[in-house]
Amino acid sequence: MKKPTIKDVAKLAGVSFKTVSRVVNQEPNVSESVKEKVLESIKQLNYQPNHTARVMRKAPFSLAFVYDNPNSHYVIEMQNGIISECRKKGFELVIHPTDSHSDEVGNELAAMIGSNQIGGIILTPPLSENKELVTFLLSRDAKVVRILSGEQPPDKLAPVLHVDDVDAGFKMTQYLLELGHRDIAFLGFHASHESSLGRVRGFKKAHELAGLSFDKNFIIDGEFTFESGMDMAKQVLAMPKRPSAIFACNDEIAAGAVFMARLNDLKVPEDISIIGFENSPFATQTWPHLTTIDQPNFDIAATAAAMVIEMMKSNDVHVVDSKGFSLEVVIRDSACKPSL
Amino acid sequence: MKKPTIKDVAKLAGVSFKTVSRVVNQEPNVSESVKEKVLESIKQLNYQPNHTARVMRKAPFSLAFVYDNPNSHYVIEMQNGIISECRKKGFELVIHPTDSHSDEVGNELAAMIGSNQIGGIILTPPLSENKELVTFLLSRDAKVVRILSGEQPPDKLAPVLHVDDVDAGFKMTQYLLELGHRDIAFLGFHASHESSLGRVRGFKKAHELAGLSFDKNFIIDGEFTFESGMDMAKQVLAMPKRPSAIFACNDEIAAGAVFMARLNDLKVPEDISIIGFENSPFATQTWPHLTTIDQPNFDIAATAAAMVIEMMKSNDVHVVDSKGFSLEVVIRDSACKPSL
DNA sequence: AAGAGCATTGACAACGTTGACACAAGTAAA
């Protein structure tokens, strides 16, 4: 049995296929009686408008989510956020994992735009930091939304969802300072990592504002991994003046640090407070549960999707404004007042 | 500047647009000289065939990956496997997260099939176990491939990729028995979870084959989470006759068990061996690194994708056969010979 | 040299939809 087309419905309802099209698209100027008849026929034949033909006459109903991120939790949260918005609006999501070190991304995306497969693109770091890429995509008529770390959008090229890492780092540090900690180690400094830079900046800012100095040796370089977290914690715990708290740049580092603390017979948080960043599953899969910063990835992604869809619908880049997201401290069990 | 169409290319090259179509589709019977001219024009105009129009005349070039799984690592690995295959074959992936408890899945997918958005579907557990759903989708002309746990495909409805959990459970248990363990606890029995059932079956089989009995009290019910792992380990460690090894049904459980062992001042693996299952990032993000079973999710997914694509291309369900995957033990540092 | 056969190319319809426009009938304004 072939799939029914609009013409089959029209024949059954005894009207022209254009009238059926009108009913399907909820256009005005269809009499109640006819509309009813048509809807009846649609149900009877189980008719589904052909999405492809539709796209051909209108614009693409798909957007691409481009990522280059080893953190599957992050990707899935973003992805789910985008999808939830797409479902609401009747759009489709095409995912595009990539390697940001490859020059191919731009061309691949351009090809998808050019072939009408997608109309919009959501870019995450570090791709979203690549100004050339954005400009190139824009020149190809893509609607682009970027998710970036930073207090403010860096330019006016395309709308940006900026996540305020400085503020988050500031809040978290302030929380630790208020608990009474004075010697806080920062684990996970990474010069080429925007988020890391923002978080240290907030870390410093909080100290300055409180009129406190901090030991530069307490800022440790490292990767965003469990193992690097163990290494960095090892360094820090071996120092003559051991910190009373550890600010880990993400939850994996924090989990590694917690583990290393235990290996050194230190209880968390009684002997040493350790906080994370991201509120990933890790945060509740380690013991104690991590006090951390919640990054509302799902919401950010959903907002980004809503923006691109808006831009695609109105065919205008300037229909939406950039938007900032501030992150909040989630208090759990891995930090407390320092022991005297 | 509008996107160039096949007709623009034809005009520039001074041939009919049908000839251009032939060149683009690499059809035979085009003279070298003409082909060259056309390719030149294509490059000059930066022409991209309109994917949508193409789909309308042929069949859909998209397949759906349907999942209902809280494990983001699993989802991402599958997803990446499918995409890698899609890229090679010029297909597109549409992801469809869902709630298997909802009755909507079938209708949603049927709508996507009906509207020509997708042609094939890859189903993962527990959705793939739902025979009604499969039958329904098949009746809607979908090409379906299922990924299931089990030694053999349960029916001939649609091709199945079956992962042999019994064999894997068997191998892992055998490994522990060969190390010399005689009291092994099984953490994570779950009556409605096919994989879990298979793994226990292998666990029992290995004992039987070795002519050994096992303590039924050592088979503990629980969820596939870190916290449940802690709970179950707690139960088992409190038993009068403490096991010398723990068979955890997945890596999260194992990580929870490792943690609980440490809380009880037991060294892993010296005092107690703990093995995982799945070889997720968890396995190397806990200390010691977990001896576990590797599940080649990426390969399984890629194979599944290749199958669906084959079925879509030839428009025949019987063009591919079901396929079994056997899993292998990955030896790391969390299991050793029992102390005497 | 003439017909058969093949390689090359083009004209045209078709896919299933939407948009532009036409037309008939009904309704309000003159």
Place this chain on the structure above:
DNA sequence: TTTACTTGTGTCAACGTTGTCAATGCTCTT
């Protein structure tokens, strides 16, 4: 009563491809 506008409906072209078939010209038989 005529005019003009509104409402409901239909006809047809168009979107950018691919499939069908016909036309051309060439080579190969005999």
